Amino acid sequence: MLENTIKHNETISRLTRKKPLIIAGPCSAETREQVLETADLLSRTGKVDMFRAGIWKPRTRPGNFEGVGEAGLEWLREVKALYRLPAIIEVANARQAELALRYGIDAVWIGARTTVNPFSVQEIADALKGAAIPVYIKNPVNPDIELWTGAVERIQQADIKDIGLIHRGFSSYGNARLRNVPMWHLAIEIRRRFPDLPVLIDPSHITGNSALIPEILQKAIDLDYDGAIIEAHCRPGSAWSDAAQQVTPDELLRIINAIIWRKDDIQEERIIGQLEQLRRQIDQYDHQLLELISKRMHISREIGRVKKEHNVTILQTRRWQYIYDRVKALGQELGLSEEFINHYMEAIHLESIRNQDIIMNPKD
Numbered sequence: 001m002l003e004n005t006i007k008h009n010e011t012i013s014r015l016t017r018k019k020p021l022i023i024a025g026p027c028s029a030e031t032r033e034q035v036l037e038t039a040d041l042l043s044r045t046g047k048v049d050m051f052r053a054g055i056w057k058p059r060t061r062p063g064n065f066e067g068v069g070e071a072g073l074e075w076l077r078e079v080k081a082l083y084r085l086p087a088i089i090e091v092a093n094a095r096q097a098e099l100a101l102r103y104g105i106d107a108v109w110i111g112a113r114t115t116v117n118p119f120s121v122q123e124i125a126d127a128l129k130g131a132a133i134p135v136y137i138k139n140p141v142n143p144d145i146e147l148w149t150g151a152v153e154r155i156q157q158a159d160i161k162d163i164g165l166i167h168r169g170f171s172s173y174g175n176a177r178l179r180n181v182p183m184w185h186l187a188i189e190i191r192r193r194f195p196d197l198p199v200l201i202d203p204s205h206i207t208g209n210s211a212l213i214p215e216i217l218q219k220a221i222d223l224d225y226d227g228a229i230i231e232a233h234c235r236p237g238s239a240w241s242d243a244a245q246q247v248t249p250d251e252l253l254r255i256i257n258a259i260i261w262r263k264d265d266i267q268e269e270r271i272i273g274q275l276e277q278l279r280r281q282i283d284q285y286d287h288q289l290l291e292l293i294s295k296r297m298h299i300s301r302e303i304g305r306v307k308k309e310h311n312v313t314i315l316q317t318r319r320w321q322y323i324y325d326r327v328k329a330l331g332q333e334l335g336l337s338e339e340f341i342n343h344y345m346e347a348i349h350l351e352s353i354r355n356q357d358i359i360m361n362p363k364d
């Protein structure tokens with residue numbers, strides 16, 4: 001029995017390192033028939049590695065369908081026995097985590113509304129401590145990289161060996177084309193912090209709209225994501241939750257077949273050489289840019305000295321407006337986007353003010 005469990009866990013552990021890893025299944029387990037039918041159709045696509053289903057649903061407003069609860073865990077056992085698909089569910093508290101272990105659920109994820117709460121994450125980490133179960137951690141609903149990082153650290157400290165990340169986008173106020181906007185730079189930063197963890201894209205919750213899934217999925221694949229978790233339902237139109245963003249198993253197959261999978265490594269000598277040469281130029285320009293910025297800050301401090309001597313304020317709005325307009329026009333001429341110029345000027349300005357503040361208000 002023990003040997004069996006270990007063998008089984010090794011299989012799951014290996015599976016979490018598969019690239020691309022495709023997880024699919026309904027937003028919610030609704031009925032035994034819906035779960036089994038969806039799993040049957042998904043297994044026939046030959047593209048799905050793991051079956052997802054929400055058992056307890058975190059709904060923003062009360063009164064909506066909040067999941068079938070423990071009964072659904074039995075159906076997932078049947079999915080495994082009948083279609084050989086391991087199951088992954090969301091857990092949001094200790095009790096749900098314990099039930100996942102008791103029913104032999106193969107993997108769990110921590111949802112966006114849970115990652116925001118260190119108490120809940122710690123509770124789940126304590127409940128799973130030392131268990132051989134992979135844990136995927138979705139980004140928090142708000143763009144706070146430290147919360148996401150903290151959640152990963154809590155799960156790591158619970159001796160969980162297989163941890164993965166899921167980018168499901170961030171909530172924003174007002175009507176938007178996307179339900180939760182992706183923040184690719186935050187996802188890149190979390191990968192820099194945890195380079196060994198696989199990262200999956202959740203295009204279903206990012207888009208909220210099944211028609212937009214291919215676009216987001218392709219973008220993630222181009223950014224070298226390790227796989228995806230996609231909501232699929234045998235009859236999306238009549239789903240009890242997230243109907244607009246679920247695809248049929250057939251549609252899922254079409255979407256996956258249309259993806260252009262890129263290599264994350266180049267083998268051909270000639271192309272490696274070509275890239276190396278271009279990258280050397282980038283490294284040189286980065287060096288020159290930093291040297292220039294440092295010189296610019298040196299001048300800022302000089303200006304700070306003059307301002308201090310004559311007792312004038314650091315910020316001179318009219319002068320700043322002049323600089324900004326000039327750089328914006330120049331940026332446009334040079335083919336740089338307005339968005340980039342805004343970020344760039346804001347960073348330069350804040351660093352200049354910081355430098356002048358050191359001169360004006362020295363802390364001895």
Ligand code: PEP
Binds near residue numbers: 054090202
């Ligand atoms: C889900 O995947 O079903 C879910 C509730 O997602 P999120 O936590 O990203 O909202």
Ligand code: MN
Binds near residue numbers: 027028231242
């Ligand atoms: Mn959903």
